[in-house]
Amino acid sequence: MSGPAAPPDLRARARQSGSKVARRALDQPLRRIGIGGAVVLLAVTAAFGGLREQTQDGPEVLVVDAPVDVAPFELTVHRVVWTTELPGQYLSEDGNRWVGVVTTVRNTTDAGVLGNTLGDALTLTDVDGLVQKPGTLTPGVAASSIALLEDGSSLSPVQPGLTYEAAFLFEQDGSVAPPTSATVLVQRQTWGTGILDDTVSWREPTTTLRGELDVREARSDADAEGES
Amino acid sequence: MSVPEPTAPVVPATRVRRSRGQTVGAAAAVLAALAVGHVVVSAFPVDDRVSAPFVRPTVVGETVELRYARLTVGEPTGSTVVSPAASSLLSTPGVFLTVPLTIVASGQPRLLSFAELLGGDGRTYTVFTSGRSSFLAGTAQPGVPRYATVSVEVPPEALPGAHLRIGLNQEDQRADDLADIDLGLTQADADAWAAQDTPVPVPPRSDEPPEQP
Amino acid sequence: MSTPTVTSPREAPAGWWRRNRWALVALPVALALALVASGDRVRTLWWEQDLRRPTTVAAGGTGDFHQRVYDGVGGTLPIDVQVRLDEVGDATTLPDEMELPDGTRAVQVDLTLSADPDSVISGCVLAVRDANGARYDYVANAWGAFQAVIPCVPEDTPGPRASLGELDDKLSDPEEPPRPDTWSVSRVVVVPEGTEVTEVVLWWQKPQYLLLEVPG
Numbered sequence: 117m118s119g120p121a122a123p124p125d126l127r128a129r130a131r132q133s134g135s136k137v138a139r140r141a142l143d144q145p146l147r148r149i150g151i152g153g154a155v156v157l158l159a160v161t162a163a164f165g166g167l168r169e170q171t172q173d174g175p176e177v178l179v180v181d182a183p184v185d186v187a188p189f190e191l192t193v194h195r196v197v198w199t200t201e202l203p204g205q206y207l208s209e210d211g212n213r214w215v216g217v218v219t220t221v222r223n224t225t226d227a228g229v230l231g232n233t234l235g236d237a238l239t240l241t242d243v244d245g246l247v248q249k250p251g252t253l254t255p256g257v258a259a260s261s262i263a264l265l266e267d268g269s270s271l272s273p274v275q276p277g278l279t280y281e282a283a284f285l286f287e288q289d290g291s292v293a294p295p296t297s298a299t300v301l302v303q304r305q306t307w308g309t310g311i312l313d314d315t316v317s318w319r320e321p322t323t324t325l326r327g328e329l330d331v332r333e334a335r336s337d338a339d340a341e342g343e344s
Numbered sequence: 345m346s347v348p349e350p351t352a353p354v355v356p357a358t359r360v361r362r363s364r365g366q367t368v369g370a371a372a373a374v375l376a377a378l379a380v381g382h383v384v385v386s387a388f389p390v391d392d393r394v395s396a397p398f399v400r401p402t403v404v405g406e407t408v409e410l411r412y413a414r415l416t417v418g419e420p421t422g423s424t425v426v427s428p429a430a431s432s433l434l435s436t437p438g439v440f441l442t443v444p445l446t447i448v449a450s451g452q453p454r455l456l457s458f459a460e461l462l463g464g465d466g467r468t469y470t471v472f473t474s475g476r477s478s479f480l481a482g483t484a485q486p487g488v489p490r491y492a493t494v495s496v497e498v499p500p501e502a503l504p505g506a507h508l509r510i511g512l513n514q515e516d517q518r519a520d521d522l523a524d525i526d527l528g529l530t531q532a533d534a535d536a537w538a539a540q541d542t543p544v545p546v547p548p549r550s551d552e553p554p555e556q557p
Numbered sequence: 558m559s560t561p562t563v564t565s566p567r568e569a570p571a572g573w574w575r576r577n578r579w580a581l582v583a584l585p586v587a588l589a590l591a592l593v594a595s596g597d598r599v600r601t602l603w604w605e606q607d608l609r610r611p612t613t614v615a616a617g618g619t620g621d622f623h624q625r626v627y628d629g630v631g632g633t634l635p636i637d638v639q640v641r642l643d644e645v646g647d648a649t650t651l652p653d654e655m656e657l658p659d660g661t662r663a664v665q666v667d668l669t670l671s672a673d674p675d676s677v678i679s680g681c682v683l684a685v686r687d688a689n690g691a692r693y694d695y696v697a698n699a700w701g702a703f704q705a706v707i708p709c710v711p712e713d714t715p716g717p718r719a720s721l722g723e724l725d726d727k728l729s730d731p732e733e734p735p736r737p738d739t740w741s742v743s744r745v746v747v748v749p750e751g752t753e754v755t756e757v758v759l760w761w762q763k764p765q766y767l768l769l770e771v772p773g
Contacts, residue, residue: 160375164382204432228470228477264476267435273470273477277463277499278438315515452692486691487749488661551658551700 178300178327183220186304186325188229188318189237189274192220193302193327197334198294202285204268205261208247211290215243215331216283217300218265223276225307229318231272233305235259236321238284242299242328245292254321256301259284295331302326397511397522404528410521412454412512413484417525418444421544422503422537426495429548434476438499439537442544443508443527444554445492449484456481458511458522459494463502464529471496473514482549492549503534608692609764614642616772626680626762628719634677636761638709642769643667645685645754648745655702657747664746666695666757668769670709671739677717678761683708685746686756693748700747708744709759710736 144152158166178184183192200213207214217238223229239256240246246257262271265281274280288295303321310319402408407416426440427433434440447456459471459479471477477496484490494508508525511517547554574581614620619641625633648663657663664685672678683695697704705712716736748754760766 161378163375163379165386226466227468230470230472231475266437267433269431269434269476272475273472275438275469275477275497275499276467277465277502278436278497280437450691453694483694483696485693485696485747487693487752488658488747551661553659 175301175323175326178302178325178329180327180329183222184302184325185224186237186302188223188225188305188307189234190222190224191238191302193238193300193329194218194220196298196300196329196331198288198331199334202263202268205263205285207287209290212247213288213290213294215240215246215286215288215295215298216334217259217286217298218281218283221271221274221280221282222278223274225276228273228275231262231270231274233318234262234271234274235284236305236318237303239301239303240284240286240298241301242297243286243288243295243331245289247287247289254303255323256299257286260287261285294333297328298331299326299328395518397517397520399509399522399524401524401526403526408523408525410512410523412521413450413456414448415510415523416446417508417527418446420527420529420533422533423540423542423544424538425541425543426546427543428478428495428546430474433543434497435541436476436497438497439503439534440544441496441498441503441506441527441537442546443494443496443525445481445494445510447481447484447490447492448488449486449490451486453483453485454512455483456510456512457514458509458517459496460509461496461498461502462507462509462524463498464505465499465502467502469496469498469502478546479510480549485551488551489553490549490551491547491554493546495546500534500538503529503537504531505529605764607763608758608760608766611758611766611768613768614640614770616642616770620767620769622759622767624761624765628677630720634719636678637676638670638672638678638767640759640767640769641669642757642771643669643741645757645771652702652704652745655700655745657700660750661747662750662752664748664752664754665743666746667741667743668709668757668759669739669741672716672736674716674735674738677719679707679710679715679718680761681707681709682760683744683746684758685748685754686758687748687752688755691752692758693746693752695744695746702745704744705742708742711740711742714740 161167178193181192181194183190196215196217198213198215202214202216205214217240219238221234235258236254239251239254239258241250241256243257248257248260250257263269263283263285264271265283271280271282301323302325304324305318305322306320307316307318308320309316400408400410402415402417404417404419407414420441420443422439422441424439425433425435426442441461447454457473457479461469461471463469469477471479471494473480479492479494481490481492494510498506506527506529508527510523510525512520612620612622619639622636622638622640624636626636628634644665644667646665648665651657651663655663666683666685684692685695686692695704695708697706697708707715710716714734714736755771757769757771758766759769
């Protein structure tokens with residue numbers, strides 16, 4: 117029905133009243149009133165929790181050595197290196213190598229988080245031959261482990277109030293040439309409940325920064341040393 | 345809604361106007377009720393209070409009775425380096441706090457798996473079953489004391505006034521007993537341990553009492 | 558509201574109580590049903606998660622235990638065993654390498670069981686209880702010792718295990734002799750000193766369990 121929606125007597129009264137607004141409003145076809153009404157109704161739902169903050173669109177460029185706020189962390193990416201030997205870390209096959217993203221990590225919230233939340237915060241892509249497959253929820257490939265540079269242990273839980281120097285480690289197939297560049301994706305997460313489950317946790321990793329960084333071979337004294 | 349009678353020359357306009365006004369009024373009332381309901385539900389933390397754990401406070405050296413066990417906490421100690429049972433040395437930019445516990449299960453074998461540190465700085469420090477901050481007591485036979493150690497990595501400012509919380513279920517502490525131990529730590533303790541780099545051992549869980557130094 | 562009808566002067570309008578009498582009769586029933594229905598989780602999430610339905614065997618008697626348990630891969634397995642409690646007492650010899658902590662004692666539980674050699678009964682748990690109802694579990698690998706992992710079957714001939722699908726071929730030992738029709742086991746449970754064991758309990762899947770009374 118595309119004719120005016122209002123009943124004829126109402127429109128007649130509107131014409132008689134001389135108000136242009138009333139006449140225009142009542143002359144609208146049903147479709148427009150329906151849409152208008154729906155918009156008003158949705159806006160009204162703001163009064164009882166219907167509105168949610170919308171995220172920005174498009175990831176920004178990741179800059180080396182610049183700290184970025186990606187809830188629940190503040191991450192600073194320093195460099196991407198590769199190496200064939202890392203004390204305390206075990207490759208799944210001889211000849212494979214580690215590609216490591218060296219970072220500074222801080223938990224900026226008031227509660228400790230487990231290592232798997234940190235694993236969602238930084239992923240790697242555009243590197244051939246990574247052993248780990250890209251995830252389903254998080255873009256890119258997640259690190260197989262995140263090692264603290266100081267003692268080689270796995271960084272979990274990540275406590276607030278401390279600044280950690282850690283390397284996100286990705287295993288690469290030895291038959292592929294070592295990478296010369298890689299794209300690092302940094303994700304921000306939201307604290308809340310899921311649609312299907314009631315538990316509150318950090319979820320919905322969304323890429324907010326991406327950077328194409330050079331990759332070079334690690335110098336022998338530079339990276340993750342394990343305390344033997 | 346009224347059906348306009350074909351024979352009547354004038355549709356009774358007053359009746360139409362009143363029922364339309366009633367409809368709009370009813371819709372406005374529904375929306376207002378939803379808004380008020382939202383405000384009420386979000387203003388008062390009813391859900392939190394109904395499902396809150398039963399917190400049993402205690403101090404170092406005193407035994408606290410929980411529904412599932414009797415817990416006694418020993419003297420805490422700390423350093424920047426710990427030597428855990430199952431892994432190589434761990435070192436931290438902050439401080440490792442280690443607290444020995446004695447657990448006597450009651451009623452049936454109990455697996456205490458929840459531990460958490462409420463820092464004096466207002467932050468919550470997470471403890472898992474393994475990793476850099478860990479608590480692994482295992483299943484304790486009732487009446488047979490189980491000795492286990494909690495190890496937490498914290499910044500030094502978290503230590504003065506810190507409380508350790510121990511519970512049964514790691515994922516869910518609602519509506520069950522939760523021990524809250526005031527560790528009695530001071531800034532002096534924090535400063536001393538932050539300057540220490542002698543490794544502090546984190547012994548594995550055991551039913552043999554730890555050797556007294 | 559419907560328009561008021563003209564009532565005959567001889568009939569007075571029925572009172573509220575009279576008009577609603579059947580609803581009032583149904584109200585307590587409906588309330589009770591609502592409570593029971595919404596409290597169903599108390600049964601499934603709490604009551605059934607402990608030992609609640611005993612098959613009690615008097616001292617010296619042999620108990621017949623039947624249950625259909627879930628096998629973990631969507632089906633059920635029948636448990637049909639006869640169990641007799643032979644003896645409960647201080648363990649005369651400790652299992653190899655067991656070191657009792659101070660303040661504890663070792664209690665030896667001797668059972669004789671019979672079951673069809675082809676039946677799977679390997680998912681059992683053994684414990685003892687005292688007069689207060691406190692339960693002390695049998696732990697195979699604890700206090701330095703390595704006792705049989707499954708308390709209710711012979712160590713050398715445990716008989717068939719629950720199917721794990723494709724892994725069955727790799728896990729089964731075709732040379733292993735079958736489980737006998739009847740066998741005895743002797744297991745050591747560590748309890749605090751001063752505990753008086755009054756019951757031995759054996760179960761496969763809660764809430765059903767076998768309760769063997771200890772004589773004396």
